Amino acid sequence: MLSPTDTTPRSATISVLVDNESGVLARVIGLFSGRGYNIDSLTVAPVDAAGMHSRINVVTSGTSMVIEQIKAQLDRLVPVHRVADLTMDGPHVARELALVKVIGTGEKRVEAMRIADTFRAHVVDTTLGSFVFELTGATDKIDAFIELMRDLGLAEVSRSGIAALARGSRVI
Amino acid sequence: MSAELTQSGAEILLRALKDQGVEVIFGYPGGAVLPIYDALFKQNAIRHVLVRQEGGAVHAAEGYARSTGKVGVVLVTSGPGATNAVTGLVDALMDSIPIICLTGQVPTHLIGNDAFQEADTTGITRPATKHNYLVKRGEDLARIVHEAFYVARSGRPGPVVIDLPKDIVINPAPYAEPTFSHPSYRPRTEPDLGQIAKAVALMKQAKRPMIYAGGGVINSGPQASETLTKLARLTGFPITNTLMGLGCYPASDPQFLGMLGMHGTYEANLAMHGCDMLLAVGARFDDRVTGRLNAFSQDSRKIHIDIDGSSINKNVPVEVPIIADAGKALDALLAAWEASDAPVDKPALATWWRQIDEWKAKDSLKFTQNMTRGSIIKPQYAIQRLFEITRARKQEVFITTEVGQHQMWAAQHFHFEKPNRWMTSGGLGTMGYGLPAAMGVQIAHPDALVIDIAGEASILMNIQEMGTLSQYRLPVKVFILNNQYMGMVRQWQELLHGSRYSETYSAALPDFVKLADAFHATGMRAQTVDELDDVINAMLDCPTAVIADIAVDQAENCFPMIPSGAAHNQMLLGPEHEASGVGVTDAGMALV
Ligand SMILES: Cc1cc2nc3c(=O)[nH]c(=O)nc-3n(C[C@H](O)[C@H](O)[C@H](O)COP(=O)(O)OP(=O)(O)OC[C@H]3O[C@@H](n4cnc5c(N)ncnc54)[C@H](O)[C@@H]3O)c2cc1C
Ligand SMILES: Cc1ncc(C[n+]2csc(CCOP(=O)(O)OP(=O)(O)O)c2C)c(N)n1
Ligand SMILES: [Mg+2]
DSSP: OOOTTOOOOEEEEEEEEEEOOTTHHHHHHHHHHHTTOOOSEEEEEEOSTTSOEEEEEEEEEEOHHHHHHHHHHHHTSTTEEEEEETTTSSOEEEEEEEEEEEEOOHHHHHHHHHHHHHTTOEEEEEETTEEEEEEEEOHHHHHHHHHHHGGGTEEEEEEEEEEEEESTTOOO | OOTTOOSBHHHHHHHHHHHTTOOEEEEOOOGGGHHHHHHHHTOSSSEEEEOSSHHHHHHHHHHHHHHHSSOEEEEEOSTHHHHHTHHHHHHHHHTTOOEEEEEEEOOGGGTTSOOTTOOOHHHHHGGGSSEEEEOOSGGGHHHHHHHHHHHHHSSSOOEEEEEEEHHHHHSBOOOOOOOOOOSSOOOOOSOOHHHHHHHHHHHHHOSSEEEEEOHHHHHHOHHHHHHHHHHHHHHTOOEEEOTTTTTSSOTTSTTEEEEOSTTOOHHHHHHHHHOSEEEEESOOOOHHHHSSGGGSSTTOEEEEEESOGGGTTSSSOOSEEEESOHHHHHHHHHHHHHHOOOOOOHHHHHHHHHHHHHHHHTOTTOOOOOOSTTOOBOHHHHHHHHHHHHHHHTOOEEEEEOSSHHHHHHHHHSOOSSTTSEEOOOSSOOTTOHHHHHHHHHHHOTTSEEEEEEETTGGGGGGGGHHHHHHTTOOOEEEEEEOSBOHHHHHHHHHHSTTOOTTOBOTTOOOHHHHHHHTTSEEEEEOSHHHHHHHHHHHHHOSSOEEEEEEBOTTOOOOSBOOTTOOGGGOBOOTTSOSOSOOOOHHHHTOO
């Protein structure tokens, strides 16, 4: 049974399968803002060949009662087919992509390149004074990379937000 | 588009409405909906009721829907027509009332251009509706209308907006037959029998059981009320209703403890506080009901039947959730109770009833009316007499209310034996709801007695609908408890803000008798207790719409009252009772 006295927040990665109709993303975002829920990350894209369905991945946080409420609220939206709490339903993989622009020359430039290598980041654009690195991975890995670039000329970051799937043969 | 299409979008729209069983639309015309009004003009199957403001149309449709169990239908123009409808939509959303609201829109090619009378209606109404649609292609029109009806009435009912660009209703469109399903929206209605078994086990073990039934029982249909009544009688359990649930259980039944919550009875609230098993049916643990959450019914094991999963575990965690239609779940509970041979603790139940009867003896709704000629009328007495006199006439009575003290006194002193007879704005608490709602009820029940129990402040919020009453000869009775104050707010100011009555005096009131006259209705007035019965009788005998202006005690407060942030056992009782309860805490002051 859920307990209102359990006030420790947890993070939850929720995947929502929706009809790809106009306004559906606004509905989901409006639900979060209107009811005061957090959105730490949000991604959306069509996921079938016909473009009929989209998958929305939301990373949110709250007490267990709040997370349950978020799922129930999402589930009752008319264009929503399925809601899955990947964090609770078993192991899952979550990845995001980041493009990171670093501007610098000399020793800092070399060091940035070296660190990018260990993180398996690719250089997708380069000039004599700048790199754009492309990096995929779990959120904490990307956070760590960006943190390291801070002293090496970090100029701009663009992140995709997370895409997530359950491990094994489970599907939502 | 193929050459065989012979009907315009507007005609297709009306055909779809007709196939959905629509008999009446409440609406107001304008440029964007002219083609629809033209199509209405050319047919007789659907009746249109012209309101005086779009807000009135939505409340009228709510009254129509709540008193019939059907979907209420509204038609308004783009821009200001749609924005005027928003309050009613949120009202219907909060109170789970099925409404279809058709809004005009500028033609598709002008959308986004700040065109004349353009508003982002789907954007504005997204959080105000259960769902909304913008029809972008004629071939989607009929399907969307049918889908919208399905969405509005199934699961937890609610308002649905269909935004109709003008070109869509002008151009020819194909028809599609009604559908009764939806690819993604499939609310669960059948209960899980494992959960039912768990529920019956808890109910059988109970020593201090309690049933808490709400508006969801009424949403489920009259059959659910009958099953609930059977179940309560069979188990012998005490039962209370929320404001929205009144009528789902016969008020005259000895097992009925009256309404619970902020202005509920002493016995209902203390029984909620002290029970060891709580069966909640179609009720959403609203803050007006629970009081301070961490003190709410702490010792009870809880079963919760609700068709909407998001109502369960929202405020109060429960042990046995049952996501299902109330009627179906109650049927299953009744059958499982009858089939179970687990013993019940009869002596414990008898002790519990002795305790409840002691609480009942407190007579928490008691008030004293001075019957001497010329005495001022107590508002509770006015409602008590209205109830007694209408009951004696044995006519079918429907009551609507505005919002405020009069609404609470009506809930306490007018009693209902059947569902769908009591229409009030509970969740949003919309002043101005009662008159248009009564209009909608009277349209649906032309021969019934329909009374709006009103406050002098609320009634002015939609007073223009007196014109509609007059045009359609709807004999609605407006019974104003005139205390010359926004009484409910004044009461909070008295109790919480040192009697500083900031802006709550109803200054410069109209002469309601003359106002009735101006609208071709009949006005009457009672100023003292000796005049009351005559005015009530004259009002009920009058063939036209009536405004009865009843001058009542301005200082009267509504008790019992659980102040915001207090617990059920910290109720304030009226002056008839010795001092009781608590003051308001600082945390409570910040609540509404
Ligand atoms: C001035 C004022 C004072 C108030 N004071 C009080 C008070 O003292 N006491 C009080 O009770 N209220 C009071 N209210 C009303 C209060 O704000 C709420 O509107 C009310 O308590 C909610 O009633 P409910 O729980 O029955 O839910 P409703 O709002 O009627 O909701 C119905 C519930 O049933 C569910 N449901 C719908 N259809 C079905 C179905 N077919 N099967 C099963 N479940 C279904 C819904 O999902 C929902 O959870 C007051 C309001 C005002 C304006
Ligand atoms: C549209 C709207 N505005 C404001 C309120 C806040 N409010 C609640 S009750 C009330 C006073 C109602 O006064 P009246 O209609 O005279 O009823 P009384 O309480 O005096 O019986 C007000 C202003 C509201 N519920 N609705
Ligand atoms: Mg008043």
